Amino acid sequence: MNTALLWLMSVVPVVLMQSSSTTWDKIKAEYVSLYDAYSHASSPDSSTYHTIVPRSDATVPLPVSVSFELFSIGGFDAVDGALNLIGSLNMSWKDETGNFPKSKKHEVDTVIVDYSKVWTPVIVMVNSADSVSRVGDSTYKVRFNLQTAQVNWKPRMIAKAACEPDMTYFPFDQQNCELSFTTWFQNRSILTLTLGSSEWNLDNYDVNGVWEIEETTAEISEVGGYDYAKFTIKFNRNPMYFVINLVFPVLLLSLLSGFVFILPAASGERVGFGITCFLSFMVLLQTIMIYMPQTSSPMSLFCYYVILMLLFSGFLSIVTILLLKVSNDSGTDVPKWLVHFVEIIKCIKIRKLIRARKNKRAITPASDEIDLMRPRNIADSTFRSKFQADRITDEHIPTGPVENGASKPENAKNDHAVARKSILLVKEFQSDNNDDNDDGKADTDENASGVTWESVGGILDTFFFIAFLGAQAALSVFFLVPIATRV
Secondary structure, X not given: OHHHHHHHXXXXXXXXXXXXXXXXXXXXXHHXXXXXXXXXXXXXXXXXXXXXXXXXXXXXXEEEEEEEEEEEEEEEEOOOOEEEEEEEEEEEEEOOOOOOOOOOOOOOOEEEEOOOXXXXXXXXXXXXXXXXXXXXXXXXXXXXXXXXXXXXXXXXXXXXXXXXXXXXXXXXXXXXXXXXXXXXXXXXXXXXXXXXXXXXXXXXXXXXXXXXXXXXXXXXXXXXOEEEEEEEEEEEEOOHHHHHHHHHHXXXXXXXXXXXXXXXXXXXXXHHHHHHHHHHHHHHHHXXXXXXXXXXXXXXXXXXXXXXXXXXXXXXXXXXXXXXXXHHOOOOXXXXXXXXXXXXHOOHHHHHHHHHHHHHHHOOOOOHHXXXXXXXXOOOOOHHHHHHHHHHHHHHOOOXXXXXXXXXXXXXXXXXXXXXXXXXXXXXXHHHHHHHHHHHHHHHHHHHHHOOHHHHHHHHHHHHHHHHHHHHHHHHHHHHHHHHHOO
């Protein structure tokens, strides 16, 4: 009993080892046989076989399915107009011309063959910014499925595609680039391209810190009898870095430029402050141009904004110099036109007009009887109208005693009262008009004599400070809001 058990324990492992070794040898031999059959490696003419398109019917073109898988975005060079990325062009086609028995059940499902030993499509990227070369090399093998006769090839590539930059809304810009592939020397009568997917494969994508992918698309088009596979990617810039380092300094510097009018004229720092702001805008403009392509179509709206702020800074320097001259000019009188301009700024003219209108409304009679007794043009009444008014007073208003027994009608009393009241109002209105005219002349003389060059300089400083802040706010809204919203 013990002897039989020992015999089984020693013989069974040997048999199992021989069975396993036989299976491995069988699989190895079958794989070599299939490899030689598919890749034609044993044929002396194998170097030419891989150039023949594997199609059973020579009149029917071979369809090749293509799709693109993205691994990472190396960067986008707006100056050179190039997109750097790492990806893989996945190609798939059906090969039914292999020299191996298809009815036999094989232990091996797939065979991996060097691309130079079998036929592979010659595809190039036509919009390469570096060099036009074939996609794929000996590093990437071809996988052949024995059951379905499907061939898959996924060569990776470090691509540098030419792309026209659109910097209109920098630093909130959105770029739209395209990878265009086509078959080399094989037109649609031999080879056609089909889409394996309408979008890019982003399963293994490594997120970029500067660019964020918005959308990916793929399409097939025909140009000149050749199929073109166009893979389009739309990506946005993450603007926070540029907002902090470019946009905020420009806004702050623009705000500081307006405060040149707040500096006292006697400090002597106005001109230096204005020139410093002007030079700072020049430095910021040069910094922005580093990220811009050397083209003016289209140019960034932010560049236009900085240039306008630069012009404003230069204009402020000129205005500052003129205001310093105004503040220190004490040898001559202030011109009347400048006095009127100051009155307009201080709303003196408007206050005068409002006061005159209030006076006219206050003396306007409400009785119809008084309107009938008033001359048509009281403001321009002549000496004759005044004489007639005095005559009415002397002739129609009795001043002497009334004779005993004489009757005095009530109507006469009413007429005399109305006439007296109307005459008093006429004289009061004429007097007020004359007083208003005298007051206007007095105000003008007073302003002409009371406004000094120093006060004019202070008023103009305030005026230009408010005007500049308003213009800066309007320009900022006009340029920066469309940039941020890309409208």
